[in-house]
Amino acid sequence: MQTQVPFWRAALLSLALLALLLGGWEFAARSGGAVGGTAIDPEYAALVGAAAAQGGQTPMPMPSEIGARLWQLLRDPFYVRGTNDQGIGIQIAYSLGRVGIGFALAALVAIPLGFLIGMSPLLAAALNPFIQVLRPVSPLAWMPLALYTIKDSSISAVFVIFICSVWPMLLNTAFGVAGVRREWLNVARTLEAGRLKTALRVILPAAAPTILTGMRISIGIAWLVIVAAEMLVGGTGIGYWVWNQWNNLSLADIVIAILLIGVVGLLLDRLLGWVAGAVAWQE
């Protein structure tokens, strides 16, 4: 075991590392920008624009520029100026909405099905081959099929989230349910608790920590996948926004998007971690 370090020391070191990173970045970007002063044919520059003529390279944005842009974006995150120009808050809300719906549907399917698999060795053995083959498939591989059958890009993205969230929840629920102590089940049997009562008051709470672990893995994967899915389907969402900014060559926006995706993912994980703490039990 490591010895406990005071919180402020770790925080101080974190801040120092951040300052070092941003400072180094800023310095490198500034000096890099100053170097690009090769002789340019003025006619060519007039033709393609000064920036492109300097080597076709958009300079890497400096942290100070990114900070200014972040402030600009966060000051009005929910504006709507046409379909292709909406605030970053709206984009994240779209993504969260898709993840939320897909994840909720996956939970609705995976938890009851996991219950059945966990309780029935026959069903577990029968479904195992399907699960083992489908589970390692990248959820994005389902996208063409989803687009073809559903014919709606937004619902297809939800479907992809559903597919990628379903496996960890299904497997963990089955594992947790199968692992419920025999003695607790025997207690329920000797008390003549019905099937439903046993499921809700004994098996579910006993397996809840394991189920929550599955949900936590699922939401993490879902949040990873939504960015890629939205890059494919387009229209709205933080993934689309990233792609759009790439097409606009606004690298500052992409860095901001990475930052915000990370923060939202952290919050989602913390949310489920909090729920997991609430249902945890100790022997």
Next chain:
Amino acid sequence: MRHAYVSVEGIARRYPGATVFEDLWFGVNRGEFVCVVGHSGCGKTTVLNILAGLEAPSAGEVIVDGQAIEGPSLDRAVIFQGHALMPWMTAEQNVGFALSCRHRGWPRARLREAARAALVRVGLEQAAEKKPSQLSGGMKQRVGIARALAIEPKMLLMDEPFSALDALTRGVLQDEVARLVAEADQTAFMITHDVDEAILLADRILLMTNGPEARLAEIVVNTLPRPRQRATLHRMPGYHALRDHILEFLITRSRTLAGAPPAGWDPRRVPELRPADAPAALAAP
């Protein structure tokens, strides 16, 4: 045995290639406390599980109150070896869960009240809001006892309920169980390794030979008068004769009697002995 409350009729437990026990017959009368003593592997726990309805015998049946056991019943409460409390429920919720199974229509407040009362009976009112992880081993087992007694079973089944406890706690709980069972005139069936525990609590002690093919070799009638106290038990006349008899069985005869029964053995008429009645001078070597 004709009018016994519980009548065990020729039950057996066989696995492919092995017979744990076979042709077991005995009865438990209403209000009687019966203990089973025997070495590990003689199928004691299986007998208890069959009585509880958690397992089905390979042959034979158990008649309770004139009806063959089909499965578990609220009328036969089990106190498990490991307390078997649900760790996500408080002590009160554990007892309340059992009560909610017995009294399906009861409102929450009434369940709480009854659960509290059951915990008061085992001296745990101050621990009602605690989770099992916050309780000591003895307190957990007390909650288990409260849970079993709260549903007012017709019969109490105990599978080495105190074996996981330290000697001091065990003694206190033995006295407590003796008191609670006497108060409720509870019919009880208990498995134990502890000879003194059997002598303290039981009216009759079933002695089983070693497995495989274990059988019920003797029934020892405990004629020591009640109430018995742990502190004074060893000074009761006849105690030593009784204890020696059971110990001798466990040390030697459980082994020598194992295997094929002697000629003319009738599993329905197992010899009943009253070693505590014998004059002390004769019993002592």
